[in-house]
Amino acid sequence: MSTAQISLSRIRKVFSMGDVQVEALGGISLTICSGEFVAIMGSSGSGKSTLMNILGCLDTPTSGSYHFEGVQVEDLNRKQLADLRNTKIGFVFQGFNLLPRTTALENVELPLLYDRHRKNSDPRKSSIAALERVGLGNRLNHEPSQLSGGQQQRVAIARALVTQPSLIFADEPTGNLDSHTTLEVLDLFQKLNRAGLTLIMVTHEPEVAQYASRLVQLRDGQLLKDEAVCTPRDAATDLAENYCRGAA
Amino acid sequence: MRFRKLVLVALKSIARNKMRSLLTMLGIIIGVGSVITMVALGEGSQKDIEDNVASLGTNLLMVRPGSINSGGVRGGAGTRPSLSMNDVNRLEKNATLLHWVSAEIRANSQVIAGNNNWNTTVTGVAPEYLAIRNYQIASGSFFTDRECKTRAKVAILGKTVADELFPDQDPIGARLRIRNVPFKIIGVLAEKGQSSMGNDQDDIILAPDTTVLFRLSDGKFVNDISASAVSAEQMDAAKAELTALLRSEHHLAADVENDFLVRDQTEIIEIATSVTGTLTMLLSSVAGVSLLVGGIGIMNIMLVSVTERTREIGIRLAIGARPSDILAQFLIEAAILSLIGGLIGILSGLSAAWGIGLLLGVSAVINPTVVSITVLFTGAVGVFFGFYPARKAANLNPIDALRYE
Ligand SMILES: Nc1ncnc2c1ncn2[C@@H]1O[C@H](COP(=O)(O)OP(=O)(O)O)[C@@H](O)[C@H]1O
Numbered sequence: 075m076s077t078a079q080i081s082l083s084r085i086r087k088v089f090s091m092g093d094v095q096v097e098a099l100g101g102i103s104l105t106i107c108s109g110e111f112v113a114i115m116g117s118s119g120s121g122k123s124t125l126m127n128i129l130g131c132l133d134t135p136t137s138g139s140y141h142f143e144g145v146q147v148e149d150l151n152r153k154q155l156a157d158l159r160n161t162k163i164g165f166v167f168q169g170f171n172l173l174p175r176t177t178a179l180e181n182v183e184l185p186l187l188y189d190r191h192r193k194n195s196d197p198r199k200s201s202i203a204a205l206e207r208v209g210l211g212n213r214l215n216h217e218p219s220q221l222s223g224g225q226q227q228r229v230a231i232a233r234a235l236v237t238q239p240s241l242i243f244a245d246e247p248t249g250n251l252d253s254h255t256t257l258e259v260l261d262l263f264q265k266l267n268r269a270g271l272t273l274i275m276v277t278h279e280p281e282v283a284q285y286a287s288r289l290v291q292l293r294d295g296q297l298l299k300d301e302a303v304c305t306p307r308d309a310a311t312d313l314a315e316n317y318c319r320g321a322a
Numbered sequence: 323m324r325f326r327k328l329v330l331v332a333l334k335s336i337a338r339n340k341m342r343s344l345l346t347m348l349g350i351i352i353g354v355g356s357v358i359t360m361v362a363l364g365e366g367s368q369k370d371i372e373d374n375v376a377s378l379g380t381n382l383l384m385v386r387p388g389s390i391n392s393g394g395v396r397g398g399a400g401t402r403p404s405l406s407m408n409d410v411n412r413l414e415k416n417a418t419l420l421h422w423v424s425a426e427i428r429a430n431s432q433v434i435a436g437n438n439n440w441n442t443t444v445t446g447v448a449p450e451y452l453a454i455r456n457y458q459i460a461s462g463s464f465f466t467d468r469e470c471k472t473r474a475k476v477a478i479l480g481k482t483v484a485d486e487l488f489p490d491q492d493p494i495g496a497r498l499r500i501r502n503v504p505f506k507i508i509g510v511l512a513e514k515g516q517s518s519m520g521n522d523q524d525d526i527i528l529a530p531d532t533t534v535l536f537r538l539s540d541g542k543f544v545n546d547i548s549a550s551a552v553s554a555e556q557m558d559a560a561k562a563e564l565t566a567l568l569r570s571e572h573h574l575a576a577d578v579e580n581d582f583l584v585r586d587q588t589e590i591i592e593i594a595t596s597v598t599g600t601l602t603m604l605l606s607s608v609a610g611v612s613l614l615v616g617g618i619g620i621m622n623i624m625l626v627s628v629t630e631r632t633r634e635i636g637i638r639l640a641i642g643a644r645p646s647d648i649l650a651q652f653l654i655e656a657a658i659l660s661l662i663g664g665l666i667g668i669l670s671g672l673s674a675a676w677g678i679g680l681l682l683g684v685s686a687v688i689n690p691t692v693v694s695i696t697v698l699f700t701g702a703v704g705v706f707f708g709f710y711p712a713r714k715a716a717n718l719n720p721i722d723a724l725r726y727e
């Protein structure tokens with residue numbers, strides 16, 4: 075519970091657009107332990123997505139160092155980074171990023187196609203299991219265009235789960251969802267977290283952040299606040315309450 | 323398993339853009355189609371020529387007189403009458419590598435039978451001529467050495483002559499007049515058809531060599547000598563022996579060139595096929611150019627496809643596809659595109675060859691080696707021209723690809 079899974083030290087990210095330099099991250103140091111549920115908050119443009127992309131090994135920082143489970147990420151080549159993303163990390167994108175005209179099942183199966191270590195002997199079976207876990211067992215052969223936003227988001231979560239990663243990054247996972255679906259996704263996250271998965275979630279909504287156990291606040295690429303949430307809300311209870319209120 | 327998945331992904335993306343895929347393949351289809359058509363027809367006509375030349379005779383050696391050389395002005399081949407029955411006898415007596423030898427004494431004449439007449443060539447030959455030239459007797463019988471010795475006035479008709487002179491009558495036993503000499507018809511040859519040079523091999527009359535030499539010709543010179551070597555392997559040796567014997571018979575000094583020409587079948591085949599060979603080469607290079615153009619077409623469409631699918635590539639990279647996986651995906655797609663084009667090209671090429679062959683009366687030969695080389699080659703074209711776009715896709719940065727609009 076207390077081993078450092080992720081440790082960032084003075085991470086800077088500068089985007090150059092012609093002769094204009096934008097400093098999206100201005101030296102972030104952060105340690106996240108295995109089993110935490112972290113919410114990263116901040117206003118739009120504060121650098122949340124940039125930070126998540128670096129954490130998810132999708133982008134490289136301009137300077138600073140990044141340790142992931144003891145591995146120095148800067149030293150990895152493209153191939154090793156791909157394997158790290160495939161086996162250790164699940165990523166839920168801000169805009170779902172599902173393959174269009176491809177069924178939910180095939181979308182979820184996709185990461186297993188690139189799993190060289192064959193720890194997954196039956197890709198189809200584990201993909202169906204992942205979809206059932208997010209409550210989409212009856213939507214296996216629907217394409218993204220035939221699914222609602224919440225369902226698409228859950229397909230994306232199933233895709234992140236299917237490789238049994240040790241950590242999931244979710245960038246604004248509830249950004250496009252109504253309050254009820256938001257609660258459902260948060261409930262799922264809390265259940266996964268209680269099962270031992272590390273969760274790092276970006277959000278700009280304070281209500282959503284209350285379900286995490288730790289809150290990290292960014293402003294203009296700087297760490298503003300980093301504190302534990304004393305009493306995180308329980309999504310399952312809130313869901314039940316909502317249901318009672320709807321029935322009354 | 324992984325490879326099968328990649329092939330499925332490629333097939334799906336090809337099927338998604340059917341019209342575009344077909345247009346992309348068109349260059350390959352045309353290129354492969356024309357290669358296959360050309361090779362099938364080229365080999366077919368080559369085979370036709372070889373069959374035809376083989377029908378000229380078995381292990382045939384043909385001797386013709388040399389050219390006249392008077393004061394440095396040379397006439398064409400056969401202008402110097404230098405061959406005689408003595409040569410034929412000498413070869414029959416001394417040659418060890420010749421199976422059969424026959425003179426050919428030709429007399430062009432108007433032939434009359436009853437109310438019909440026909441202009442044809444009467445050729446005086448030995449009984450062995452039948453075997454040398456692969457002729458068959460259709461009815462009646464051929465003459466023998468006895469008829470040759472006695473200069474018997476008997477004749478064998480080719481199919482064409484028999485049809486012209488005896489349209490509705492069995493010619494066997496009938497009589498005809500050649501230059502006012504009456505002949506009795508004792509046999510008719512089986513049909514042989516046109517030679518590769520296009521002349522009718524059935525428009526002939528055969529008669530004993532001495533009969534033609536002394537009754538229809540000048541009694542001295544023979545036009546040609548046909549001989550059959552003992553085996554195909556001994557052709558060259560037989561040719562050398564024949565040349566040596568004729569030189570000695572003609573008393574030629576060592577520094578004097580031959581006053582006769584010896585030809586064998588391979589030379590005849592070479593002459594006949596050199597033309598089709600050149601044509602095949604020319605058309606094949608045209609086909610090669612269109613394959614190149616087809617390959618560039620594939621490269622072009624793959625570049626478009628990579629750009630269109632940048633987000634897809636980004637997603638695949640983000641969830642853990644290695645750059646080599648992306649490379650393989652696009653290479654396989656290009657290769658399959660090219661291979662499908664190649665297969666369609668092979669099928670259309672074969673049907674085109676078959677159709678054209680039927681139209682022109684040429685055989686179309688399906689050569690499995692050529693077909694499989696073509697398949698391999700189109701696959702290679704796809705991989706070669708697909709490599710640049712595929713590498714472009716594989717080298718994309720995941721986050722840039724994901725953000726691509
Ligand atoms: N690819 C990029 N090129 C240039 N500037 C960028 C790029 N990505 C992000 N930025 C800039 O970096 C800052 C942080 O962006 P981002 O991390 O997306 O913010 P958030 O996700 O918190 O809304 C913004 O000012 C944005 O304009």
Ligand SMILES: [Mg+2]
Nearest residue numbers: 122123124168
């Ligand atoms: Mg963002």
